[in-house]
Amino acid sequence: MYTVIGLEVHAQLKTDTKLFCGCSADYFQKAPNSQVCPVCLGMPGALPVLNQKAVEYTMRVGFALNCTIPDRCKFDRKNYFYPDLPKGYQISQFDEPLCVDGYLDCEVDGEVHRVRINRVHLEEDAGKLIHAANGTSQVDLNRACVPLIEIVTEPDIKSPEQAAAFMKALRQLLRYLEICDGDLEKGSLRCDANISLHPEPDKLGTKTEVKNINSFKAVEDAIKFEQARHRKILESGQEIVQQTLGWDADKGIAVPQRAKEASDDYRYFPDPDLLPVHVSEDWRDEVRGQMPATPAQWRERFSKDYELPDYDIGVLTEEKETAVYFDQVTEKFNKPKEVSNWMMGEIMRLLKDHDEIKVSASDFADFLQVIDEGQINRNTGKEVIEAAFETGKTPLAIIEEQGLKQISNTDELAQVIDQLLADNADQVERYRSGKTGLMGWFVGQVMAKTQGKANPKAVNELLEDRLNA
Ligand SMILES: [Zn+2]
Numbered sequence: 001m002y003t004v005i006g007l008e009v010h011a012q013l014k015t016d017t018k019l020f021c022g023c024s025a026d027y028f029q030k031a032p033n034s035q036v037c038p039v040c041l042g043m044p045g046a047l048p049v050l051n052q053k054a055v056e057y058t059m060r061v062g063f064a065l066n067c068t069i070p071d072r073c074k075f076d077r078k079n080y081f082y083p084d085l086p087k088g089y090q091i092s093q094f095d096e097p098l099c100v101d102g103y104l105d106c107e108v109d110g111e112v113h114r115v116r117i118n119r120v121h122l123e124e125d126a127g128k129l130i131h132a133a134n135g136t137s138q139v140d141l142n143r144a145c146v147p148l149i150e151i152v153t154e155p156d157i158k159s160p161e162q163a164a165a166f167m168k169a170l171r172q173l174l175r176y177l178e179i180c181d182g183d184l185e186k187g188s189l190r191c192d193a194n195i196s197l198h199p200e201p202d203k204l205g206t207k208t209e210v211k212n213i214n215s216f217k218a219v220e221d222a223i224k225f226e227q228a229r230h231r232k233i234l235e236s237g238q239e240i241v242q243q244t245l246g247w248d249a250d251k252g253i254a255v256p257q258r259a260k261e262a263s264d265d266y267r268y269f270p271d272p273d274l275l276p277v278h279v280s281e282d283w284r285d286e287v288r289g290q291m292p293a294t295p296a297q298w299r300e301r302f303s304k305d306y307e308l309p310d311y312d313i314g315v316l317t318e319e320k321e322t323a324v325y326f327d328q329v330t331e332k333f334n335k336p337k338e339v340s341n342w343m344m345g346e347i348m349r350l351l352k353d354h355d356e357i358k359v360s361a362s363d364f365a366d367f368l369q370v371i372d373e374g375q376i377n378r379n380t381g382k383e384v385i386e387a388a389f390e391t392g393k394t395p396l397a398i399i400e401e402q403g404l405k406q407i408s409n410t411d412e413l414a415q416v417i418d419q420l421l422a423d424n425a426d427q428v429e430r431y432r433s434g435k436t437g438l439m440g441w442f443v444g445q446v447m448a449k450t451q452g453k454a455n456p457k458a459v460n461e462l463l464e465d466r467l468n469a
Contacts, residue, residue: 001231002201005157005193005223009170010148011180012125012188013057019124019147020048020091027142028186032130040145042086047273050075054147055098055277057179058122059287061149062099064173064294065117069284073098073121074276078266083139084127092150094268096276097121105296106169108162115166116154123148149180155194155204160223164216167191169295176295176320184214193223196240197230205230206240210254212247222247225254298323306336315344321356328361333368342368346382350389358389367395374455375405406455410462416449417462431467439463 018025021039038046062069076094102117125148127141151170157163171189174180182189191214196207208230210222226245233240245254293301295317302313302323317323322343329339342364347357359367367388371381376399384404388395399405407413420442421428431438439460446459 001197001199001234002203003158003195003197003227004155004202004204005159005163005195006155007151007153007157007163007166008192008194009151009153009167010190010192011061011151011174011182013054013147013149013179014181015051015053015057015147017051017053018145019051019054019122020145023145025146027146030142032138032140033142035142036144040086041141042088042144048091048271050274050277051147054122056287056290057147057177058098058120058149059279059284060177060179060291061151061174062102062120063288063291064177065099065102065104065120065151067099067102067117067120069099069279070096071280072096072276072278075122075271075274076268077271078123078268080266082126083137084129084141084144086127086141086144090124090126091271091274092123092268093121098277098279104166104169104173106162106165108159108165113162113165115156115162118152118154120149120151123150155196160220160227163193163223164219167216167219172295172318176292176298178292184216187214190214191219193219193226195223195226195230197227197234199234205234206242208240208242208254209244210247211244211257215249218247218249221249221252222254225252229254295320302326306330306340308336308340312337312340312344315348316340325357325361329365329368332362332365333372335368335372338368338372342385346385350386354389358392359385359395363388363394363396367399370396370399370405374457375399377406380404403453405453407450407453407458410458413446413450413454413458413462416446416454417459417466420445420449421466428467439467442467 013025015025017023018040021037023035023037023040027035039048059069073093074096075091077089078092078094079089081088097119099120100118102120103114104117105112105114107113125143125146127139127144130138130140132138153166157166171182171184174189175182180188184190192209192211193213194207194209196205198205208226210226213219213222230240244257246257247254298317298320299313302308302317303310308316316326326339326343329343330336333339351357357364367381367384370376371378376384384395384398387393387398391398393401424445427438427441431442442463443456443459446454446463447456
């Protein structure tokens with residue numbers, strides 16, 4: 001059996017205001033129905049005004065996904081009745097979306113897999129229903145009319161692992177473009193999966209749609225569940241019923257919701273309150289000019305400018321904040337591989353318990369400089385960074401406070417060593433007469449006299465110099 005999967009991904013745009021009115025689009029943890037106006041409440045006679053920023057953010061996604069942006073797009077009414085949709089229709093884009101025909105490359109087990117993008121369109125989100133324990137339902141319309149983009153793939157995904165890899169690559173891209181926070185748990189990125197199985201490759205069987213997928217794990221789990229269910233039904237000679245299911249992550253099962261409606265059921269028609277949008281070449285150029293670099297462009301630059309191994313680049317560019325931080329540290333302390341080693345080791349380890357890097361890029365660069373000069377050793381350095389994360393103090397302040405700097409100053413060390421040799425003339429004699437194993441004893445003495453702060457390399461050099469004179 002061959003599996004064919006297509007994804008429909010909804011991403012909330014991080015605009016200041018909603019798609020068709022001036023209400024704040026930031027509804028997270030706001031009092032219910034506090035971010036609303038006649039337009040997003042669907043009052044009769046209230047007219048929508050299109051948010052230009054939302055169109056431009058969608059164009060960014062289109063360019064980054066290698067889409068064509070046609071000269072014209074329009075908005076349509078998608079009619080359905082549900083209490084979270086006050087107008088009785090959702091404003092969406094039907095047959096003339098903003099972006100068409102693109103692709104996104106994602107990596108699965110070291111191999112690049114290309115997923116074609118059918119379209120990216122812009123639409124408004126619905127409100128939220130809250131089902132109370134007493135059996136009543138309430139509606140919060142703060143989310144109504146918040147801009148959403150829907151990204152629809154071609155059925156190019158062949159496995160649950162590929163689906164998860166696509167979602168990760170897409171989330172990373174949207175975050176780098178600074179148009180969506182990509183938070184699956186908060187619902188700013190949501191995904192529905194269409195899945196079908198067929199005995200022959202590249203053929204489509206009857207599909208089902210799984211909704212309510214809100215983590216990367218759920219993407220894989222939900223598709224695996226449906227894959228197994230389809231296979232069992234088909235192998236027993238029965239037929240798949242085309243339907244929509246909801247993923248229940250707690251129980252690990254997909255629960256049937258309703259028979260799948262066809263697009264006819266929505267009675268799409270052009271919204272008479274909104275003019276078609278004309279996209280000129282100048283406007284395209286302007287938006288292209290404002291585009292933040294994509295993850296692929298960052299990776300390419302890290303490879304070219306810093307000559308880092310692919311593995312390092314993958315880790316450092318996974319989150320944009322980390323990549324920016326790396327850039328800033330390297331600007332001040334120009335040993336990229338050294339910076340990378342520290343970031344992939346200690347910093348990543350500490351980030352498991354902390355939500356952000358607690359040391360500024362500039363302070364971290366100063367710290368690496370001190371290590372590079374041999375003023376403290378690596379193991380001490382690890383303790384210092386950990387203490388900096390815990391206390392919020394700068395690494396150099398901690399080094400100073402705890403007196404951790406090694407003594408590399410040769411004059412200071414030479415004094416200690418000369419005194420030591422003068423006090424132990426007999427040991428010096430034994431060394432010079434062939435007992436070179438005593439070197440360790442001398443080093444140990446210097447370390448003891450300096451409370452372990454002497455730079456071992458400098459001590460060895462000075463001792464050899466004096467003893468072999
Ligand atoms: Zn409003």
